[in-house]
Structure formats: C-alpha cells, structure tokens
Amino acid sequence: MKKVPIAPRPGWQAFAESVGFQFHTIDNEPYWDESAYYQFSLAQIEDDLEAPTEQLHQMALDLIPDIIRSEQQLSQLGIPEPFWDAVKDSWQRAEPHLYGRMDFAYDGKGPAKLLELNYDTPTSLYETGFFQWVWLEDQQMRGLLPAGADQFNSLQDKLEQAFAELPLPRPFYFSSVTESQEDKGTVDYLMDIALQSGLDSRYIQLEQIGDIDGQLVDLEGYPIQGLFKLYPWEFMLQEEFAGTILSSDTRFLEPLWKLLLSNKGILPLLWQKYQGHPNLLPAFFDDGKTALNPGWVRKPLFSREGANVELITPQGEKLQQGGPYTDSGYIRQAFAPLPRFGDSYTLIGSWVVGDLAAGIGIREDNSLITKDSSRFLPHIILD
C-alpha cells in the first residue's frame, strides 16, 4: 500500500458536474482529490480487506439473533422499547438488506482494524462505485496508468444485481433530506442503478412523505410499499411519523434490523463474543462521563461522519470533534492509529452489497478523526 502522486485529468471538475457530481468540492474545500492515488497489491486487497470484510459481516449478522432475544442488549443499544418487536419482526421475516460500509484502519501490513459499521445510511457510494471507476479508465486511456491496473470496486455490478434480484415492491421509492445535495447525489446514483436493472423507481423528498390512516403515501396519496431512505433509523423513530412505521405496509431499505448493526454498540458486542479476533479492537459500553484514558476513543452509539468523537492518543494528545449527536449512549474503543501518508491520515471504507465485499473507497483527513469534509482519493490494484 502506497500513495502515488498523479496528474489530475484536465477539466475533471466540469466532467464531474456533467455526470451529477456537484459535490466534488464542499464549502470551497476539495472533496474529490485526484492529485494522488493509493496503490495496493492484490494480496493486500484479497487477504487483508475483502476476506475480513465478509467474515466480519457474517460475525455481525450472527449477533442479531442473540440481541433481539435480549432486552438488556436492546436497551444497551438504545433501541426505543416500542420498536423492539418491529426490529425482531423485520429480522425474522428476513427482510432484505442492500448495502453497508465498514471503516478500517489499515496501513498495508498486519490486520485491518474495524473502526465501525455504517450499515444504515452509508454514503460516498457514487464516488466509489462510479467516479473512481471512470478515473481509472481515463488515466489508463491517457497512458498515466498501466493497462494491467485494476481496482477493488464491483459496487455498481453488485448493486445492479441486487436491485434485479431482491424481492422489492414496485414502484419502489427513493428518499433523502431536501437540503442535502450530497445525499441526493447518493440517492440519484442508487436510483440510476435501480432503473438500469429494470426497477420502477421514483424519488420523493423525505419531508413530503405523507400518512393516510397509518399508511405512508406519496404526493398523489398512493401507498408507498417500498422505500429506500437515506435517513437514519434512529431519527425516524423519534419523529412524528414514528408510529406510522409500525402500521404502514412498507418494506424499507435498509430494513429496521440494520439499526442494530449501524449502532456503535455492535462494537462492544462483537468484542464480547469474538474477543481477540485480529480485525477487532477492544471495545466496551461507556457512560460518556468518566475521563478517557490515553489510547482510547469515545463514540456516541449513533453518530455520523466523525461527529461527537473524542480520542486520546497513547502519547496523551487529545482530539475532540463537536457535533449534533449528544443524545445517545456511548462506547469506548481502543485507539488504532490511522496510517499517515505525508500530512494526511487515511481511512479505508470497505463496502458490502448483500453479503459480499464489493470494493473500497479511501478518505483522507488532516486529523485522526475522519469527517464529512475528509477528502476522497481513488485507488488501484497493481502487483
């Protein structure tokens, strides 16, 4: 694994905008960064990332039957009691799931360490599945990368297959929060793939979803029987239509049981069951108040994009990221340093579609906490 500088494609910004990537730059800061790429060997990809991703995914799924039977664990995970049965039902009915992303600290040597699962509303999908794929083809065409270079990125193929094969109601609706251009970009990409796979797909703003007698409906008042929502379950369960989730004849992507895995509380539960696993870091439930010791990281059960994360390095350096996720419980996890390349710390997001590993996306930040503003860099596989 190494970082290699490369000339950006001339005019790539205009190209990005022409293919729906409006958020390549966020608040005047670069988000998509093609001034360099990461290079992996095939063995690093297959042995250190792909195989562990699928194994950890199975380990996490294997926890669910225990969790849904345990009131204590459901409470520890902050699942509101009125929804316990619905979570159980969604699992026992084997409601299909589409995708997720694991975040790893990995430096090319030794086991990748699982930092967390983003299993409810993962983003950076378009950047990974489409834009870095095109980048590789372009750079090969321009002769800047060898024809034999590959990429660990079967996201679009696997998503298209999933949309074609999953038992989804039709029409199927896609939804995101109106104000977020980035979320709309992710949803547009998923809808695009769904349309290519032949699924009758429609978009509705999350705020526009209606309720008639306990059934979610679209703008015309027709029942929404299938809904992809790029919006956290833990938010939905606190909002006015929370009760409608229970009564509505609607199949959700991701299904409600994903709430158990998108939860940072899954990390201590994994550690309890698989203590010492090479890809796991020690993790425990935390009261959120006790002073943190050096070498530990504290995270809210529910948080996104590094928000409200607090860490102290083994050397005693303290880092804290503010944010809006202060209303759930906490966990603490042993600190695993992100590898440093030049001035940047690097995080690997490893995708899962269905139950298969489907590629990686790389984020870089100037700090040890990866955030929504962290840059996205492409990668290649070349032995």
Place this chain on the structure above:
Amino acid sequence: MQKKPFKRSRKAALIFMVPAATLALQGCGAEKAVEAQVFNTPDECAAFYNPPAQCQAAFAEAQALHPQVAPKYANKQECEADFGTGQCETAPQQHAQGSFFMPMMMGFLAGQMLNRGGMAPQQQQQTAAAAAGRNTVPNQPLYKARDDQSTFRTATNTPVASQPGPTQVRPSAVQPKPATLARRGGFGAQAQQRAAAAPRQATYGG
C-alpha cells in the same frame, strides 16, 4: 475485446444522472400556454365583457370543485400557517381526530369562456381544443398564500396570475386533482434540528 480484470465492475454507466439522458426522458417539446381568465367574483368576470351567465356557471363549477381539490390540513393552525389567520374553513372530510381544514376560495380560474367581447378567433381556437379533449383549462377555484396575498394560485399551488383578467397558463399545470388527505412533514425534523446545531453537516448518511 479486452478482458476486464476481475476486481472491478464490468461497467459503471449512468442513464439518468447525465443531462443528455435527462432530456431524453423528458421527451417531447415544450407545451404551449393558452389563455384563461382569473376573477375574484362572477360580477368582476362580467365586468370584463364576459356573458354574465357563463361567469356564473364558471364560478359555480369552481365552487363545487373547491371542497374536493382544496389542500387539506389535519388542523386549523397548520392551514392558517400557509394561508393566513381567518382564511381557513372546515372541510367536509373527517379524520380520526376530527375535521380536516382547507383554505377559503379566493377567486376562480375560467378556462372555457367562449364569447369574450366577440373575439371569434379565440372562440374557434378554444372550441377546437376543447373538442380534441386536450389543451383545455378547467374552471376551478383559486387560493392565496399567507405570505403572498397578491398571487392567485391553484389548489396544487401553481401561481396563475397577480391580477384579475386574462392570463396565460400551461394546461398541464392547472389540471385539478382531488386533494390527498395525507398528513405530511412527519419525517425530517431531526435533520432540521441537527442542521441548526451543526450547520456544516452536509449529509445524513455517513
């Protein structure tokens, strides 16, 4: 043919995120606007040299449509938030907790006024269109929003005019539909609260 390597997708293509495809999906050319008329009352309609009986008929049709198409609210406060204090009335439809509310009708759109000041060409054009069953503008009620009292709007919130008299409308934009009796806005509140707490947060994914 070059054999694609194993670890990446065989293809990564877009069909609707790219503008060319979007245009293709939108299909045929732009629809032509047609003339219709907007009035506060049937008397005002007649004052614009329209036959009083037709004015009365158009008004009566709009009034009859009003309870069916007016936007419905589960309570008066939500309705008044959109249409202004004292501007809402009880709708005939009921929900579990009581009646729906709807804005009062503030005027009407007359789309079928066939004999306006003896303008025969207009008459023929509209009669022909009506016979073909397209490009027609149904007579219907109009409303005014709380924060924009000068604009007449259809029940589906399409602005049609800012003063009484003739106006140009696209027929497809002013087709009345039965209002859905849905409560809306039940998702998204957490995003708003958290956006206020952390304005930089660009995504609710992660």
